[in-house]
Amino acid sequence: MSMEQQDKPVKTTGKKISRRTLLGGALATAILPVTSVFAKYIQVGVPAIPDPTKQPGPLPGKVGTRSPFENPVKKPSDISSRTPLQDLYSTITPSDLHFERHHAGVPSIDPNQYELLIHGMVERPMKFSLHDLKRFPSVTRTCFIECAGNFRTGKEDITVQEILGLTSQSEWTGVMLSTLFRELGVDPKATWFLAEGGDAAVLTRSIPIRKAWDDAMIVYAQNGEAIRPEQGYPARLLLPGWEGNTNVKWLRRIEISDAPYFTREETSKYTYPVKDKIRMFSFEMDARSIITYPSFPQTIERGWIEIRGIAWSGRGKVVKVEVSTDAGKNWNEARLQGPVLEKAHTYFRHLWHWDGSETEILSRVTDETGYTQPTLKQLIDARGKDIGGYHMNPVTAWRIKRDGNVVFKPESHK
Amino acid sequence: MLKKLKLRRSHALIFGGITIIGMVIWLWLSYQNKQKWPQTFGYGKTATQQDITKWDIDVRPDGKGLPEGSGNVADGAIIYTNKCAACHGADGKEIKGAKLPGPPLVVGGGKTKTIGNYWPYATTLFDYVRRAMPYNAPGSLTNDEVYSLCAWLLNENKIIKANQIMNARTLPKVEMPAQKLFIVDDRKGGPEVK
Numbered sequence: 001m002s003m004e005q006q007d008k009p010v011k012t013t014g015k016k017i018s019r020r021t022l023l024g025g026a027l028a029t030a031i032l033p034v035t036s037v038f039a040k041y042i043q044v045g046v047p048a049i050p051d052p053t054k055q056p057g058p059l060p061g062k063v064g065t066r067s068p069f070e071n072p073v074k075k076p077s078d079i080s081s082r083t084p085l086q087d088l089y090s091t092i093t094p095s096d097l098h099f100e101r102h103h104a105g106v107p108s109i110d111p112n113q114y115e116l117l118i119h120g121m122v123e124r125p126m127k128f129s130l131h132d133l134k135r136f137p138s139v140t141r142t143c144f145i146e147c148a149g150n151f152r153t154g155k156e157d158i159t160v161q162e163i164l165g166l167t168s169q170s171e172w173t174g175v176m177l178s179t180l181f182r183e184l185g186v187d188p189k190a191t192w193f194l195a196e197g198g199d200a201a202v203l204t205r206s207i208p209i210r211k212a213w214d215d216a217m218i219v220y221a222q223n224g225e226a227i228r229p230e231q232g233y234p235a236r237l238l239l240p241g242w243e244g245n246t247n248v249k250w251l252r253r254i255e256i257s258d259a260p261y262f263t264r265e266e267t268s269k270y271t272y273p274v275k276d277k278i279r280m281f282s283f284e285m286d287a288r289s290i291i292t293y294p295s296f297p298q299t300i301e302r303g304w305i306e307i308r309g310i311a312w313s314g315r316g317k318v319v320k321v322e323v324s325t326d327a328g329k330n331w332n333e334a335r336l337q338g339p340v341l342e343k344a345h346t347y348f349r350h351l352w353h354w355d356g357s358e359t360e361i362l363s364r365v366t367d368e369t370g371y372t373q374p375t376l377k378q379l380i381d382a383r384g385k386d387i388g389g390y391h392m393n394p395v396t397a398w399r400i401k402r403d404g405n406v407v408f409k410p411e412s413h414k
Numbered sequence: 415m416l417k418k419l420k421l422r423r424s425h426a427l428i429f430g431g432i433t434i435i436g437m438v439i440w441l442w443l444s445y446q447n448k449q450k451w452p453q454t455f456g457y458g459k460t461a462t463q464q465d466i467t468k469w470d471i472d473v474r475p476d477g478k479g480l481p482e483g484s485g486n487v488a489d490g491a492i493i494y495t496n497k498c499a500a501c502h503g504a505d506g507k508e509i510k511g512a513k514l515p516g517p518p519l520v521v522g523g524g525k526t527k528t529i530g531n532y533w534p535y536a537t538t539l540f541d542y543v544r545r546a547m548p549y550n551a552p553g554s555l556t557n558d559e560v561y562s563l564c565a566w567l568l569n570e571n572k573i574i575k576a577n578q579i580m581n582a583r584t585l586p587k588v589e590m591p592a593q594k595l596f597i598v599d600d601r602k603g604g605p606e607v608k
Contacts (some may be wrong), residue, residue: 117461132458196472276595279599
């Protein structure tokens with residue numbers, strides 16, 4: 001445990017003891033063993049009450065908190081932070097667990113200073129304040145955002161979060177980009193637009209203008225409240241189904257154009273070898289699924305097990321998820337949790353009776369275009385051995401060991 | 415005969431009436447729609463040329479957006495050493511077994527993606543370095559410094575000669591070896607894996 005965590009209780013206990021705390025029974029300071037995985041939470045003042053029916057609890061508060069017995073956390077690296085998909089029970093990602101990927105940290109933007117500039121091939125170049133954006137007719141939509149570089153493999157002891165935790169889902173609210181483009185009088189000859197962020201990377205991506213007329217949005221709210229700084233506060237571009245990097249966060253400028261810009265992010269990054277060529281402007285995220293339960297490091301017991309997971313497609317709706325419990329020999333259609341939304345994580349479930357023998361469990365999704373999630377071998381056959389790390393959506397398997405342990409089945413990448 | 419005519423007349427009246435009522439409803443609805451979706455909402459402000467100039471720093475492969483100024487390889491070498499080498503290494507090349515904070519920039523022995531073997535346009539260098547580099551002080555380089563860094567990086571990657579000057583006219587003309595490798599996405603859903 002780090003010093004920082006050990007310091008926490010000192011800070012907390014230094015606070016004035018309120019009436020609420022007194023009434024809430026925080027004085028019943030039974031201390032649980034520090035070796036518990038919940039130790040850092042217990043230390044910050046959660047009492048262990050022997051019988052909660054014998055003592056009133058805390059009064060209503062301003063902001064809710066998770067149960068101290070639940071500890072879903074993102075897994076951060078220097079450049080990204082991954083969603084603990086294995087800890088979630090359905091498809092909305094709690095906002096504080098939404099994955100992060102940024103290229104020069106999270107900027108701090110004053111919403112009162114915020115401006116969005118739209119210019120280029122328009123009749124009237126314009127600036128919009130956050131207040132202006134919020135006044136336009138608004139739309140709410142639930143969809144996933146997935147980073148294009150969302151695949152890790154290579155070892156058995158790896159969680160869903162580590163394999164593909166760079167996908168999350170929120171209910172987003174904002175204004176359709178077409179509503180703004182209509183306001184500006186976009187030149188019908190325009191074919192692309194540049195989206196630019198207001199972070200220290202001043203990140204830019206070129207986007208075909210058809211996406212603006214289709215379903216692109218500028219969103220300022222996530223799961224009912226203002227969008228989080230890590231997700232682009234105060235406003236970001238939302239391109240449903242398209243690779244995460246194009247959903248430019250902290251959006252400050254859009255330039256409408258008749259050609260792409262070939263920015264660093266769309267040339268030296270977010271491109272990948274296909275045989276002897278390099279594929280660029282790969283926008284749509286192809287269909288993908290993964291079993292989140294059972295998965296490493298969970299263990300299972302003999303008997304009935306509900307296999308659970310998520311499936312999604314950047315090209316529309318999920319129409320079918322199949323689950324195999326015998327290493328891919330036979331496939332069974334899983335139940336989909338409705339309503340099934342376009343370009344959205346879709347929850348699937350399949351009931352299975354485990355007899356205790358060693359096996360592999362897998363899932364594969366088919367979307368409404370008729371695309372079925374490929375195996376790693378199919379991807380390598382299509383793209384060549386030098387496949388790279390972008391737009392990798394292979395079928396993945398979990399090995400069920402005789403003792404009930406679940407481990408990932410790593411497949412050779414190269 | 416007369417009766418038939420009367421019947422026809424009343425039919426005509428009924429159909430005519432329905433048509434007129436329908437048209438009235440249609441006109442009313444379209445008026446209502448117009449009420450709901452005006453020609454313009456009138457939110458926001460017209461952006462001035464000054465507003466645009468302040469933020470419009472993008473550069474396209476055709477050179478659109480490149481500013482005045484120029485740079486050379488010798489100056490670029492000094493700027494690189496002072497402001498870039500700490501993260502990208504002394505000569506910008508991959509160092510086997512070491513992971514530097516910044517990616518390698520200059521073609522070395524291996525297959526690692528660098529400017530020389532992977533970047534399709536030289537203008538992207540100017541655009542990216544000016545907006546985002548150095549990492550700890552983005553946007554701090556002058557246009558001349560950025561042109562010089564472009565010159566040095568292109569020369570180190572053996573794409574331009576050591577005496578070539580980089581400016582708004584010469585940079586877009588630089589042909590990058592990797593440009594011919596790039597293809598536009600051809601995936602389109604459906605049963606085929608691409």
